[in-house]
Amino acid sequence: MALLQISEPGQSTAPHYHRLAVGIDLGTTNSLVACVRSGIADTLPDGEGRHLLPSVVRYLKGSDPLVGDEALAAAAEDPLNTIASVKRLMGRGIKDVKRLGGALPYEFAPGESGMPRIRTAAGLWSPVEVSAEILRSLKRRAEATLGGDLTGAVITVPAYFDDAQRQATKDAGRLAGLTVLRLLNEPTAAAVAYGLDKKAEGVFAIYDLGGGTFDISILRLNRGVFEVLATAGDSALGGDDMDHAIADWMLRQAGVEVSADPHGARRALRDARAAKHALSQDEEAAVRVTRPDGSIWQGRLTRGEFQALVDPIIERTVAPCRRVLRDAGITAFDISEVVLVGGSTRMPRVRERAAAVFGRTPLTDIDPDRVVAIGAAIQADILAGNKPQDEMLLLDVIPLSLGIEIMGGMVEKIIARNSTIPIAKAQDFTTFKDGQTAMAIHVVQGERELVADCRSLARFELRGIPPMVAGAGRIRVTFQIDADGLLSVSAQEQTSGVASSVVVKPSYGLSDAEIERMLRDSIAHAHEDNDARNLREQQVEADRVLAAVESALAADGTALLSPAERRGIEQELARLRSLRDGTDVARIRDGISALDRATREFAARRMNEGINKALAGHRLDEFG
Amino acid sequence: MQANVEKNFFELFGLPVGFNLDTADLAARYRALQRQFHPDRYANATDPERRLSLQITAQINQGFQTLKEPLSRGRYLLALQGVNTDEETDTRMDPDFLVEQMELRESLDEARCSAQRGERLARLARETDALLRARTGALGSSLAGGDPEGLRRARELVREMQFLKKLAREIEELGEVD
Ligand SMILES: Nc1ncnc2c1ncn2[C@@H]1O[C@H](COP(=O)(O)OP(=O)(O)OP(=O)(O)O)[C@@H](O)[C@H]1O
Ligand SMILES: [Mg+2]
Numbered sequence: 045m046a047l048l049q050i051s052e053p054g055q056s057t058a059p060h061y062h063r064l065a066v067g068i069d070l071g072t073t074n075s076l077v078a079c080v081r082s083g084i085a086d087t088l089p090d091g092e093g094r095h096l097l098p099s100v101v102r103y104l105k106g107s108d109p110l111v112g113d114e115a116l117a118a119a120a121e122d123p124l125n126t127i128a129s130v131k132r133l134m135g136r137g138i139k140d141v142k143r144l145g146g147a148l149p150y151e152f153a154p155g156e157s158g159m160p161r162i163r164t165a166a167g168l169w170s171p172v173e174v175s176a177e178i179l180r181s182l183k184r185r186a187e188a189t190l191g192g193d194l195t196g197a198v199i200t201v202p203a204y205f206d207d208a209q210r211q212a213t214k215d216a217g218r219l220a221g222l223t224v225l226r227l228l229n230e231p232t233a234a235a236v237a238y239g240l241d242k243k244a245e246g247v248f249a250i251y252d253l254g255g256g257t258f259d260i261s262i263l264r265l266n267r268g269v270f271e272v273l274a275t276a277g278d279s280a281l282g283g284d285d286m287d288h289a290i291a292d293w294m295l296r297q298a299g300v301e302v303s304a305d306p307h308g309a310r311r312a313l314r315d316a317r318a319a320k321h322a323l324s325q326d327e328e329a330a331v332r333v334t335r336p337d338g339s340i341w342q343g344r345l346t347r348g349e350f351q352a353l354v355d356p357i358i359e360r361t362v363a364p365c366r367r368v369l370r371d372a373g374i375t376a377f378d379i380s381e382v383v384l385v386g387g388s389t390r391m392p393r394v395r396e397r398a399a400a401v402f403g404r405t406p407l408t409d410i411d412p413d414r415v416v417a418i419g420a421a422i423q424a425d426i427l428a429g430n431k432p433q434d435e436m437l438l439l440d441v442i443p444l445s446l447g448i449e450i451m452g453g454m455v456e457k458i459i460a461r462n463s464t465i466p467i468a469k470a471q472d473f474t475t476f477k478d479g480q481t482a483m484a485i486h487v488v489q490g491e492r493e494l495v496a497d498c499r500s501l502a503r504f505e506l507r508g509i510p511p512m513v514a515g516a517g518r519i520r521v522t523f524q525i526d527a528d529g530l531l532s533v534s535a536q537e538q539t540s541g542v543a544s545s546v547v548v549k550p551s552y553g554l555s556d557a558e559i560e561r562m563l564r565d566s567i568a569h570a571h572e573d574n575d576a577r578n579l580r581e582q583q584v585e586a587d588r589v590l591a592a593v594e595s596a597l598a599a600d601g602t603a604l605l606s607p608a609e610r611r612g613i614e615q616e617l618a619r620l621r622s623l624r625d626g627t628d629v630a631r632i633r634d635g636i637s638a639l640d641r642a643t644r645e646f647a648a649r650r651m652n653e654g655i656n657k658a659l660a661g662h663r664l665d666e667f668g
Numbered sequence: 669m670q671a672n673v674e675k676n677f678f679e680l681f682g683l684p685v686g687f688n689l690d691t692a693d694l695a696a697r698y699r700a701l702q703r704q705f706h707p708d709r710y711a712n713a714t715d716p717e718r719r720l721s722l723q724i725t726a727q728i729n730q731g732f733q734t735l736k737e738p739l740s741r742g743r744y745l746l747a748l749q750g751v752n753t754d755e756e757t758d759t760r761m762d763p764d765f766l767v768e769q770m771e772l773r774e775s776l777d778e779a780r781c782s783a784q785r786g787e788r789l790a791r792l793a794r795e796t797d798a799l800l801r802a803r804t805g806a807l808g809s810s811l812a813g814g815d816p817e818g819l820r821r822a823r824e825l826v827r828e829m830q831f832l833k834k835l836a837r838e839i840e841e842l843g844e845v846d
Contacts, residue, residue: 225711226708266699267699269699269702269703271699370840370841423708426708426711427708427711428711428712429711429712437699437702437703437706437708437709438708439702439706463729463733464729464732464733465729466707466722466725466726466729467726467729467730468723468726468727468730469730524726526707526722527706527707527708527722588712589714589715591712592712592713592714592717593714596713596714596717636715639714640714640715640716643714643716643717644716646716647714647716647717647720648716648720650717651705651717651720651721651724654704654705655680655701655704655724657704658700658701658703658704658705659681659682659697659700659701
């Protein structure tokens with residue numbers, strides 16, 4: 045476990061049971077769940093041996109929704125109730141959704157907090173809820189296969205996802221009843237699976253083109269440390285766009301008006317995808333369109349025509365590739381290997397383009413469908429505490445710059461893109477009016493200089509500033525990004541100490557209250573007792589804290605604490621241990637806080653020891 | 669509750685305060701510190717330790733970011749001695765430098781519209797790089813003494829390097845468009 049690791053690298057002696065933790069690749073087109081069993085990470089199949097779960101949910105009146113292949117099969121006959129590619133809507137407002145336009149055959153209704161909801165036969169659903177349905181299905185699969193409750197899950201997200209999209213994904217996990225151990229970037233997960241497998245060292249480019257997103261990441265692998273140097277991409281670019289381009293072409297050839305016929309549009313999309321897949325091997329593909337009047341158009345799509353349709357889409361991956369090299373401070377020449385991930389990299393045309401940009405033939409010997417889930421499972425296993433931890437470490441970055449709005453609608457950047465996370469940064473701003481008592485803070489994400497061109501993440505206000513002349517009030521705004529890449533912001537007036545802070549809740553996200561309500565509803569639905577669930581959760585948390593403090597004491601209690609200090613901690617330990625077996629949720633929570641307070645000083649001393657140890661321990665082999 | 673994160677970045681990395689450092693050594697120290705403190709290592713630790721791990725890792729990341737580039741390292745060294753380099757009110761620059769800047773910008777405009785655009789941009793990139801490198805060397809020696817004249821010169825160099833860096837970036841971006 046982590047704590048023993050600190051004093052005795054590599055020698056974990058604490059007995060602990062194996063915790064069930066999984067990695068989930070929540071994809072635009074397909075989702076997977078993977079787990080490490082007996083030291084081997086692999087994806088888990090369903091009862092019928094299928095590993096990929098199509099990310100499709102079909103809502104039915106009066107019964108539970110269908111997820112996966114059954115839902116996908118109904119997409120053409122029941123397009124309005126069958127939701128596919130919902131990942132493209134995550135963290136997006138109704139305006140963004142309108143911009144995706146005709147691409148989506150559903151009906152939208154604006155929801156609370158501007159988050160769009162999809163109208164179905166079974167009511168209105170937010171993208172977060174639809175995603176939660178997919179996650180729930182994978183959770184059930186994992187629990188049935190592994191034979192127990194899951195401790196937690198690592199869920200992957202495109203590296204280029206912004207804060208709102210990440211937050212939405214984490215909310216979906218919570219809603220599905222999962223403890224989200226970490227949000228992990230998809231290319232980083234792929235690198236982990238690939239790098240550990242090949243014992244690779246050097247600089248790697250991971251080119252990930254899936255159904256809905258494109259990511260390009262540059263990583264340095266060095267003695268088990270996976271250091272992301274830079275990442276770039278487009279969170280709305282993928283195989284889906286090619287399907288649409290081909291479907292539009294087919295309908296045009298057949299002389300059919302696209303918007304007139306949702307059923308026909310869905311069928312065309314399905315057939316377009318089939319043709320696209322065929323053209324990964326064949327020189328041409330047969331295509332047909334059934335017109336609304338029942339007549340049929342038949343034709344063929346040659347490779348030449350196909351390339352003319354998809355080349356502009358593939359071309360959009362090139363600029364991010366160039367940018368990522370520049371941001372990483374390297375040239376294509378410095379790259380040891382290019383790894384292709386995502387189903388769309390099966391297309392010869394994509395491979396050619398990637399090879400041309402990086403000047404070397406990319407590796408394709410890993411299964412591009414499963415590699416992301418497998419990497420996530422490896423990380424989940426570590427975070428659950430099942431592994432001696434000194435073998436692997438992931439250092440990831442934030443994909444887009446973060447800043448706040450200043451005068452004139454301009455953005456002042458506070459954290460630059462590609463900064464390694466976690467990170468915290470503060471910047472001081474001054475009041476600009478005499479007697480100003482409040483300051484509005486508008487948090488944005490993006491690279492452009494104008495607020496209007498960036499994504500608005502949140503707004504909050506610092507109030508109660510004592511009146512001063514303009515320029516005398518100093519407001520320090522602190523941005524903190526955690527290891528999931530999620531942002532929290534606080535502001536404090538420096539002369540008076542007036543403070544205000546927010547965990548950034550994206551404008552198009554769900555509020556905590558909404559999530560609580562949805563959770564309660566889904567539990568009521570599952571006929572489970574809410575109190576019992578709360579108690580169980582609090583007990584699990586108490587167990588985690590107890591185990592952590594016990595192993596910290598075993599490792600450093602003698603060296604770093606006086607006998608009296610140690611007794612103080614042990615008293616709180618004993619108290620929590622007995623509270624834990626009771627049924628009073630509030631008292632267990634208090635016991636946890638009391639133990640937290642009692643161990644603060646101890647924690648600080650252990651950390652200080654760690655600084656010296658980290659540098660001393662590595663001097664011989666690394667610094668020599 | 670405070671772990672010893674009040675150390676300056678050099679102390680945090682166990683290095684003497686100074687401009688000259690071996691970046692490979694710095695990177696190795698960075699990785700060693702990350703191995704020790706990254707939040708992933710504390711997933712099952714006590715809550716105070718988890719909070720500290722987050723706080724210290726943020727510090728390590730910022731420290732590495734600051735020390736690895738000569739320009740930000742120089743700026744940080746000046747800040748440690750109380751010299752602020754990005755005061756917006758102070759726009760005075762060495763006239764010779766301003767002339768040089770204007771010439772570089774003119775060349776950039778010419779290169780942009782020129783028939784041998786790629787070639788000219790590449791040449792300009794090399795020139796800018798050479799100017800940056802010369803200043804990096806000068807910055808090291810100006811900072812070494814620690815005397816007021818050295819600090820004044822160092823501040824000037826840092827500000828000039830900021831301009832050059834910005835220019836280098838623009839050249840690179842233009843080069844990517846085709
Ligand atoms: N043989 C093939 N030829 C061309 N395209 C293919 C082939 N196989 C799969 N694809 C495409 O790959 C995409 C799905 O890839 P993948 O499963 O990696 O995406 P995802 O993980 O669901 O999406 P994302 O990572 O963007 O969220 C689809 O657009 C699909 O049509
Ligand atoms: Mg994917």
